[in-house]
Amino acid sequence: MTAISWSYHNPTRITFGAGSIARIGELVAGRPYVLVTYGQPVFAEIAGRIARISPKPLTIIDNIDTNPDFQDLTSACHSFLKNGANAEVIVALGGGSVIDTAKVLAAADGDFQNVQRFLQTGENRNEMNCRPVIAIPTTAGTGSEVTPWATVWDSQAKTKYSLNLPELFPEHALIDPNLMLGLPRQLTISTGLDALSHALESIWNVNANPVSTAFAINAATQVFETLPALAGDLGSLELRTLMASAALYSGLAFSNTKTALAHSLSYPVTLNHGIPHGIACSFSLPMVMRWIAGADQDCDAALVRIFGDDLMAGADRLDAFLLELGVAIKPGDYGIGKDEWRNIVKSALAGDRGRNFLGDSETVFADL
Ligand SMILES: NC(=O)c1ccc[n+]([C@@H]2O[C@H](COP(=O)([O-])OP(=O)(O)OC[C@H]3O[C@@H](n4cnc5c(N)ncnc54)[C@H](O)[C@@H]3O)[C@@H](O)[C@H]2O)c1
Numbered sequence: 600m601t602a603i604s605w606s607y608h609n610p611t612r613i614t615f616g617a618g619s620i621a622r623i624g625e626l627v628a629g630r631p632y633v634l635v636t637y638g639q640p641v642f643a644e645i646a647g648r649i650a651r652i653s654p655k656p657l658t659i660i661d662n663i664d665t666n667p668d669f670q671d672l673t674s675a676c677h678s679f680l681k682n683g684a685n686a687e688v689i690v691a692l693g694g695g696s697v698i699d700t701a702k703v704l705a706a707a708d709g710d711f712q713n714v715q716r717f718l719q720t721g722e723n724r725n726e727m728n729c730r731p732v733i734a735i736p737t738t739a740g741t742g743s744e745v746t747p748w749a750t751v752w753d754s755q756a757k758t759k760y761s762l763n764l765p766e767l768f769p770e771h772a773l774i775d776p777n778l779m780l781g782l783p784r785q786l787t788i789s790t791g792l793d794a795l796s797h798a799l800e801s802i803w804n805v806n807a808n809p810v811s812t813a814f815a816i817n818a819a820t821q822v823f824e825t826l827p828a829l830a831g832d833l834g835s836l837e838l839r840t841l842m843a844s845a846a847l848y849s850g851l852a853f854s855n856t857k858t859a860l861a862h863s864l865s866y867p868v869t870l871n872h873g874i875p876h877g878i879a880c881s882f883s884l885p886m887v888m889r890w891i892a893g894a895d896q897d898c899d900a901a902l903v904r905i906f907g908d909d910l911m912a913g914a915d916r917l918d919a920f921l922l923e924l925g926v927a928i929k930p931g932d933y934g935i936g937k938d939e940w941r942n943i944v945k946s947a948l949a950g951d952r953g954r955n956f957l958g959d960s961e962t963v964f965a966d967l
C-alpha cells in the first residue's frame with residue numbers, strides 16, 4: 600500500500616570524504632571531550648592525530664571490545680566518571696561497538712545503572728540528559744553514526760537491548776574512508792553485509808516511507824556493485840569510499856524504520872552461536888526475501904528496482920552473492936538444528952524488530 604502520509608527525520612550533520620578527519624577540531628569547537636576507541640595501535644595513532652588537531656581529550660577510553668555488554672559498559676562508565684565527567688561532547692572513533700558505547704556513555708552520566716534501569720524497566724527516562732556524540736565510523740556497516748539507538752548486549756542473560764532515544768542521534772557523523780583502508784577482509788565483508796541487511800530490512804518494513812526506501816535502494820544497489828570488488832581489493836580508496844557511502848545511505852534509511860525480521864533472527868544466532876553481527880543478520884536475507892516477495896506492492900516495487908522483475912530469481916542471486924563472499928546461507932551451516940531454527944523464527948516474528956516485518960507469518964511458517 601502506498602503510504603498516504605509519512606514523515607522522515609534525521610538531525611545528524613554529515614561530513615563525508617577522504618581526509619575529512621582533519622575537520623575534527625572544527626567540530627569539537629573547543630569543548631572538553633572524551634575520546635572512545637579500540638585498543639589496537641592503529642587507533643592510538645589516529646587518536647594521537649585527533650589530539651594534535653583539536654585540544655587533547657580529557658581522557659581516552661580505549662578498551663572497547665566488540666558487542667559491548669553490561670560488564671563492558673559498567674567499566675566504560677566508571678572510566679568516564681573518573682576522568683571525563685566534565686566532557687561536553689563524546690567523540691567515538693570506531694565501528695558500531697565504539698559508537699554504541701559512546702551513546703551509552705552519553706546517556707549514563709557516569710553510571711551504567713542509569714541506563715540499565717531504563718532498559719530493563721522503562722523507568723529513569725528523565726534522568727538521561729544525553730551529551731552530544733560526534734561519530735567517526737571506521738567500519739562501513741552499522742550506520743550507527745546516523746541512528747538514534749545503541750545495541751546493548753547482556754551476554755550473561757543471553758539477551759539484547761536497544762537504547763533508543765531521539766537525543767542519541769549523533770550531533771555529527773564524520774565519515775572518512777581513509778580510516779577504513781586497514782579493515783581486514785572478513786570484517787569488511789561482515790560489516791558490508793550488515794549495511795545490506797539494514798537497506799533491505801528498511802524496505803520490507805511496516806515503517807518504510809518513500810525517503811527511507813529511496814536511500815535503501817541506492818544503498819543496496821551500491822553494496823552489490825562494490826562489496827565483491829572491495830573484498831578483492833581492500834586497499835582501494837575508491838571502493839572504500841563507495842562502501843562508506845552505501846553504509847551511510849542504509850543508515851539514513853533504517854534510522855527511520857528500524858530493522859525487521861532478519862535482524863530479529865540474528866540476535867540468538869550471535870548470542871548462542873557467536874556469529875558476528877553482520878553475518879548473523881545477512882545469511883537469512885534470501886529466505887526472508889522469498890517470504891516477502893508478492894506480499895506488498897510498494898515493497899515489491901522497491902525490490903524490483905534492486906533485483907529486477909523476477910524476485911524469486913533475485914533471491915537466488917542473493918544466495919549466490921553471499922556464497923561468493925564465503926557466507927553460508929543455511930541455519931545448519933551455523934550449527935543450528937531444525938527445531939532450534941523453528942523456535943528462533945517463532946520468537947523472532949513475535950519480537951520487537953520481527954513485528955516490523957511487512958510479510959505474513961503464515962507464509963513463513965509454511966516454509967519451515
Ligand atoms: N546502533 C546501531 O544503529 C547499530 C546498527 C547495527 C549494528 N550495531 C552494533 O554494532 C556492533 C558491531 O559493530 P561493527 O560491525 O562496526 O564492528 P565492531 O565495532 O564490533 O568492530 C569489530 C572489529 O573491527 C575492528 N576494526 C574496526 N574498524 C577497523 C579498522 N578501520 N581497521 C582495522 N580494524 C578495525 C575492531 O577493532 C574490532 O575488533 C554490534 O554490537 C551491533 O549490534 C549497532
Ligand SMILES: [Fe+2]
Nearest residue numbers: 741793797880
Ligand atoms: Fe545490523
